[in-house]
Amino acid sequence: MKKFRDLFSIKTIKSKLILYNLIIIISIAMFVSIFNFISYRKNTIKTAINNSMYHTKNISDRLHIAYEEMLNIVLNCTARKSLFLSINSRNLQTSSGKQLALYGTQVLKDYCAVSGYSEYIAKITLYSKNGVLIQSGFIPGSINDVSWITNSDWFQKEYEKNSSSYQLSLVDSPFLEPSKTKLLPILRTLEYDDNKKNNGWVLLCISSKLYSKTLEQYNDDSAMYCITKEGDVIASVNSGGINGTSIINTLLNKSNNQGYLRVDIDGIDSIVTYYRQPQSGILIYEVIPIKDLSMEHIVIIQTIILLFISCLIIGLLLSILISKKINKPIARLLYSIENISNGDFTRDPKIEGNDEIGTIGKCVNQMSSQIYTLLDTRVEIEKEKKDLEIKMLQAQINPHFLYNTLDSIRWIAMIQKNSGIVQVVTSLSSLLKNMAKGFNEKVTLEKELEFLNDYVIIEKIRYVELFDIDIQISDPVLYKAKIIKLTLQPIVENAIFNGIEPSGHTGVIKISAYTDNSTLYISVYDNGVGISPENLSTLLSKTERVKSSTMSGIGLPNVDRRFKLVYGEDYGIKIDSKVGEYTKITVSLPLEFD
Missing domain, CATH: 3.30.450 (Beta-Lactamase)
Known part of the structure; x- marks a missing residue:
């Protein structure tokens, strides 16, 4: 199918040669066909008019004979x-x-x-x-x-x-x-x-x-009418499909007693032939639609169509035969180049030869081998670059988290000399263990919430129940959805340190998950101090820590960049905030399941 499409692509020399030949052949075939059709149609209409006029006169003469016989009866009686x-x-x-x-x-x-x-x-x-x-x-x-x-x-x-x-x-x-x-x-x-x-x-x-009865006896399936000099219809036959009475006034105003008209009746191109007997004033006329002329009309159309198609096929075959010898090497070379453009870099020895096209084929094969080598090298470099970038971003997150966790343990040791240290150490151990398994691993949302719970336990002990966590999942099946590990921890961390803690009052962090058009959305909402509009517009583009009372943004640019590297530029973080009221961070990623 592809070769067939290529054959008729006007971009190739072969197709242009075929096209030019076909244009000439089609032009000649169309001219001959149209000329024959017009000539035949003209002759058919002329023959139909002559036959109809003869037919109309014949019927009129027969009726006039009857009229004269009856007139003679009257004249004999009066005399x-x-x-x-x-x-x-x-x-x-x-x-x-x-x-x-x-x-x-x-x-x-x-x-x-x-x-x-x-x-x-x-x-x-x-x-x-x-x-x-x-x-x-x-x-x-x-x-x-x-x-x-x-x-x-x-x-x-x-x-x-x-x-x-x-x-x-x-x-x-x-x-x-x-x-x-x-x-x-x-x-x-x-x-x-x-x-x-x-x-x-x-x-x-x-x-x-x-x-x-005379009209019925001598009619040949066309519409015929018999009218008086006043235009009254005496008789008619086969008049069901055509309103032939619409031209009566035109016929009555004709000065000659015999002739024909080419008129449009109810949107139908028709011929009207008529004959009027001067003595009786009786006018006979016949209506013949052009489309209802002799069935030979269909035969000539079929002949013309057959002639046209035959010329077209013969011209096409000749064009293909002539161009095949000329364009075969070019077509083979083009096919090989298209395979290369589609990712197939296999060497094709058929395109190589001793002529100019063969030399181009050798160059194409060499180019194909070089492109294949360069692409493999490029893929390895990009893969290595991506892994290094993700490791670097992950490295920015983990030391910061470890610092805060150790700080929490220090405060617990100073303030509480009890079993709370066990909780913190246990949660910390679980977090570090999961982090050590791989920084780019995908886990279920349920597992990610378990990681987050370990982190929240540590922070709640540190901040003495300064905040509460409210988790709302729209559909239980979303617990099995796959996300990148340690996605929620840096976002919740920012909500605590830069949202609720600076506000000076107890806060709530709401985590919700829902889907829309095969996209998973996870939002983290806090009722903290919010983010000013000027900081909001540049928050995700900054990687350094912002020294202010608002959310510093540490971790958020890294999380957003991490999502874009893994899923693409259409996914990542969106922030919505109002100073003094709330901050809502929404993560979007493709909905995936095992």
Whole structure:
């Protein structure tokens, strides 16, 4: 994995050579791919537009044929005077008149049947001024049909159309029928009626099912709409996912009767092709989203992607093959140098040779051997330096402690001639014994508190119960935590000598231990004289004894330095104090257990 990452690192000559080759190949592949894609996409859209326009015109022509057949029926009825003029309201009471009426009805049925669209003729009605009413169609007739027709809100508009106006409108059915199918009426006055104020008329109502079934029959899964010149939708198919009605006004305002639009519908880039029949005013249009064009679109994309990937792989292999011979010695030398930087100073004979790179390899091997020797020497020196520094710091603590202890024994001998000397000597012996085992040894907190107790026994006898010790451990498990031996003794010693003793009254020393984020904190609190702010800021940096009434700091800088040497600079002592009230010294160290 590392070699693979190195291969594509732009810092190497090999990778740069590969990168330059790939850039050229990728640029050519991208140019060819993009050009092919754009050309194919453009041709696909152009083909889709042509096919859609042809398809739209074909459907429009089929509907126009049906419209012309029905218009011819109406025109024949309005002009056939010999058939209907002989029928009037008087002779309808006679048998011959009834036969004429039945004959007229049959003629209307024959007209419908001959046209081939009888199933879409909802009703054809012939009404003359003399009250004659003849009807046919799939909607049942009624004596109220004339009244319903003439009272419709669209009747007068259709009645007033001139002989050259044949454009259709979508209206509600005026007849009493359950389905209430939308109708497209063709209304013409009778040419042989002399009463110009109350001419008779012929009405043929085309069912909107003619348009919906035609769209369904010839549709190819795209959204298609059929609308009137007023913009009313007669029929539509596959319109669920696209709101194709949003562009009706745009199409109606087009001056030409055939064309296409490239529009955005509901955020979808789409093509709209349309065809309008001038005579009927019916407009057919089809909506095709660009993303739904022929499945060959996906094929060309896959081909382009395959071409691009093939160029990329071939270019990569060629680049690797060419650069391998050139960069192999350099890569081996680089690998050896990286091993050295990671701490592996093993001699690598493979990088040595008779050429310039081989000479560099010999120098690298020599350098590696010298670095290894220098590091070993440096480690030994640092270890020795650290041990000497710790011994020196420990030596600063132990003589001072021994001096105070012997002074205590002297006072006991002078003042008390009793068994108290035994306690002091026993405690002193225990302390010296533990100190002699090693100055850098780690013991449990429990053991450290036992060492501290020996020291406290000695000091309490010396100062005649001048102070009390209060130990609070937040969690019993912390008794097993590891700390450096003789950590607490110098801190408690300073609390006694430089905190409580100068105050002139009985004091309390509180020792507490707790953890936070895998760090062990041990604090020593005393209610003595405290430390002034000016001394507090420099306390840990001073190693000499301060001759004043405040805490001298003897031992504290040493303890802090000792912690930093063992655990690192992030650990050590922190002091918080207020003059005349308290001093709190907190030691921080990593939480460790056996």
